[in-house]
Amino acid sequence: MRTISYSAAINEALHEEMERDEKVFLMGEDVALSAISPATAGLGDRFGHERVRNTPISELGFTGAAVGAAMAGYRPVLDMRRIDFMMLAIDPIANQAAKLRYMLGGQVSVPLVIRAPEGGYSQNGPTHSQCLEAWFIQVPGLRVIVPSDPADVKGLLKSAIREDNPVLFVEYRALYSLEGPVPEGDHTEPIGKAAVKREGADITLIGIGSQARGCLEAAELLAGEGVDAEVVDPRTINPLDVEGLAASVRKTGRCVVAEEGHKSGGVGAEIAASVQEAAFNSLKAPISRVAALDVPVPVHTKLEAIVLPSTEKIVAAAKKALS
Amino acid sequence: MAKSTSGLSRKRMGEMYRTMLRIRRFEETADDMYMAGKVVGGVHVSIGQEACSAGVCAALREDDAVLTTHRGHGHSIAKGTRLPEMLAELMGKVTGLCRSKGGSMHIADVSKGHYGAHSIVGANMPMAAGIGLAYQLEGKDRVAVVFFGDGASNNGAFHEAMNLCAIWKLPVVFFCENNQYAVSVPAEYSTSVDDISVRSKGYDAPGLTVDGMDVAAVYEASREAVAHARRGLGPSLVEAKTYRFFGHSRGDPHYGMYRTKEEWEGWKGRDPLIVCEKMLKMTAKQKKAHADAVETEIREAIEFAENSPEPEESVALEDIFA
Ligand SMILES: Cc1ncc(C[n+]2csc(CCOP(=O)(O)OP(=O)(O)O)c2C)c(N)n1
Ligand SMILES: [Mg+2]
Numbered sequence: 001m002r003t004i005s006y007s008a009a010i011n012e013a014l015h016e017e018m019e020r021d022e023k024v025f026l027m028g029e030d031v032a033l034s035a036i037s038p039a040t041a042g043l044g045d046r047f048g049h050e051r052v053r054n055t056p057i058s059e060l061g062f063t064g065a066a067v068g069a070a071m072a073g074y075r076p077v078l079d080m081r082r083i084d085f086m087m088l089a090i091d092p093i094a095n096q097a098a099k100l101r102y103m104l105g106g107q108v109s110v111p112l113v114i115r116a117p118e119g120g121y122s123q124n125g126p127t128h129s130q131c132l133e134a135w136f137i138q139v140p141g142l143r144v145i146v147p148s149d150p151a152d153v154k155g156l157l158k159s160a161i162r163e164d165n166p167v168l169f170v171e172y173r174a175l176y177s178l179e180g181p182v183p184e185g186d187h188t189e190p191i192g193k194a195a196v197k198r199e200g201a202d203i204t205l206i207g208i209g210s211q212a213r214g215c216l217e218a219a220e221l222l223a224g225e226g227v228d229a230e231v232v233d234p235r236t237i238n239p240l241d242v243e244g245l246a247a248s249v250r251k252t253g254r255c256v257v258a259e260e261g262h263k264s265g266g267v268g269a270e271i272a273a274s275v276q277e278a279a280f281n282s283l284k285a286p287i288s289r290v291a292a293l294d295v296p297v298p299v300h301t302k303l304e305a306i307v308l309p310s311t312e313k314i315v316a317a318a319k320k321a322l323s
Numbered sequence: 324m325a326k327s328t329s330g331l332s333r334k335r336m337g338e339m340y341r342t343m344l345r346i347r348r349f350e351e352t353a354d355d356m357y358m359a360g361k362v363v364g365g366v367h368v369s370i371g372q373e374a375c376s377a378g379v380c381a382a383l384r385e386d387d388a389v390l391t392t393h394r395g396h397g398h399s400i401a402k403g404t405r406l407p408e409m410l411a412e413l414m415g416k417v418t419g420l421c422r423s424k425g426g427s428m429h430i431a432d433v434s435k436g437h438y439g440a441h442s443i444v445g446a447n448m449p450m451a452a453g454i455g456l457a458y459q460l461e462g463k464d465r466v467a468v469v470f471f472g473d474g475a476s477n478n479g480a481f482h483e484a485m486n487l488c489a490i491w492k493l494p495v496v497f498f499c500e501n502n503q504y505a506v507s508v509p510a511e512y513s514t515s516v517d518d519i520s521v522r523s524k525g526y527d528a529p530g531l532t533v534d535g536m537d538v539a540a541v542y543e544a545s546r547e548a549v550a551h552a553r554r555g556l557g558p559s560l561v562e563a564k565t566y567r568f569f570g571h572s573r574g575d576p577h578y579g580m581y582r583t584k585e586e587w588e589g590w591k592g593r594d595p596l597i598v599c600e601k602m603l604k605m606t607a608k609q610k611k612a613h614a615d616a617v618e619t620e621i622r623e624a625i626e627f628a629e630n631s632p633e634p635e636e637s638v639a640l641e642d643i644f645a
Binding site: 017029030032033035036054056057058059060061082084085088089123124125127150224271294295296298300301302303306 | 364415423424425429430442443444445474475477478479480500505507512513538551580581582585598622633636638639643645
């Protein structure tokens with residue numbers, strides 16, 4: 001299979017879906033100019049600026065407008081540039097898009113995709129490094145997708161665009177240049193299914209987004225020390241495939257959950273709770289969490305490394321769970 | 324568009340020239356340091372827009388406040404922010420203004436009335452309204468100035484803040500540096516009006532557009548807006564037409580991607596430093612005196628920053644709660 005990058009896979013999914021369905025259109029700041037982001041390069045030239053639409057710096061305005069357009073029969077895809085900027089648009093996402101169908105008794109659907117690149121490891125500081133998916137699993141009515149490799153980002157983005165509900169589609173900036181095999185053509189992945197990214201028998205490492213990579217690297221290091229780790233990627237966190245995760249933990253009896261967001265009230269907390277509910281009798285050790293410390297992400301390289309999770313921190317947590 | 328009159332003293336003009344030169348040299352230094360891999364995080368320079376920083380801050384008192392943006396080195400320097408500590412922040416040193424945790428986009432020097440650069444576009448404007456509210460509640464005649472870009476004027480935060488300041492008559496000056504672009508998006512496309520200053524009409528506040536390459540024009544307009552606020556008459560909106568000579572941030576070329584070379588050269592020909600030199604009919608000797616003084620200051624800032632220590636690990640966990 002040919003190999004392409006995570007950002008090229010996003011780009012390919014957008015091209016294919018816009019080609020397939022003329023109701024799909026893209027909006028966001030600086031999306032029309034190819035040179036600004038590899039994820040949207042070429043789309044403006046291919047589909048024109050009606051369908052690949054630059055917006056003013058009006059996150060609240062254009063997100064609300066996308067909700068309206070979605071109710072009226074279109075399939076808008078928003079490009080938030082960074083999830084941090086999406087904070088200005090929480091009302092149309094959480095109060096409106098996620099609830100409208102329910103509040104209106106099923107009269108409308110809101111097929112909206114919000115692409116939200118996020119994350120640190122790039123010295124961009126407290127307001128440009130956050131991972132906020134945990135906030136949004138608290139919002140019923142919103143799908144939350146967290147792809148960790150090029151094949152999944154393509155397959156899940158295509159599914160997200162075809163989904164009739166609002167989707168927060170998280171992209172990890174740290175993974176944009178990651179290369180991997182990606183099927184050509186109409187490759188979709190199911191929303192709500194975890195994937196085993198590496199099989200193993202001794203411990204389950206559950207990684208979200210960028211930390212699924214961290215878990216794979218940690219598994220390599222652990223293999224060198226005779227530990228056979230299984231890596232499972234939930235891929236979507238609403239819905240969460242609890243059974244898929246629990247099946248692995250029942251097999252290994254030990255589990256570490258790693259995410260780039262903050263530890264308190266994080267996705268890892270939700271996963272740990274759900275997995276122990278489903279697989280308590282199989283657990284040989286407490287489920288442990290690796291996450292960003294509960295402080296903002298500082299600019300300085302050295303300080304950022306202290307705050308954010310790393311392969312080493314995952315390895316250390318795994319060893320503790322094994323001891 | 325308002326041009327300057329010739330009523331300004333040579334002394335005042337000379338001071339503003341010096342400020343502009345300090346900004347220019349600081350940002351050129353920051354850019355050099357960035358290229359040398361010595362800057363931690365990103366840098367957005369305001370080279371080309373110095374007349375805005377210098378002209379506005381010359382109209383302020385020391386106890387007035389400013390708030391700025393991701394492109395805020397100039398405003399910081401013009402408000403009196405210390406150069407060595409500012410450069411140290413850019414270079415990731417613990418002696419930096421934000422102890423290396425905020426970086427270029429969050430420079431603040433509260434002791435000088437500088438309430439921070441704010442990297443979320445639009446976020447600074449409601450906060451400026453709040454600082455104005457505090458001044459009003461205290462019965463002080465202090466003023467807050469908030470700097471923002473053409474792009475930010477399309478954000479709800481601008482409109483909500485303008486309205487709040489108008490209904491409560493808060494002492495706030497909204498200073499919009501219309502450098503024609505928000506990253507790659509032209510103001511001509513993204514903005515409903517040609518002159519952003521006309522938006523003040525919706526808030527029953529004075530609005531004026533000035534030549535942002537002419538420091539005297541910026542100063543005169545600012546003086547009026549600041550006096551209006553100080554008298555308790557509420558906000559004003561001043562728009563300066565200007566241009567950034569560099570790309571949006573590092574990696575974005577000066578021209579070619581979304582700005583033409585001709586456009587860039589046209590604005591370059593109106594470099595605010597050169598415009599000011601001409602107005603002052605400065606001699607080579609006078610220019611050299613300014614340049615030498617600024618070079619000394621820059622050298623000292625570099626020395627301080629280079630010799631400052633990196634942060635201890637514990638710094639990462641400090642300053643969360645008061
Ligand atoms: C709320 C928000 N949206 C988007 C961004 C990304 N961003 C940073 S600077 C910028 C352009 C700002 O344009 P303008 O206000 O004209 O200021 P300039 O950069 O021209 O000084 C954008 C879109 C952001 N920082 N905050
Ligand atoms: Mg601008």
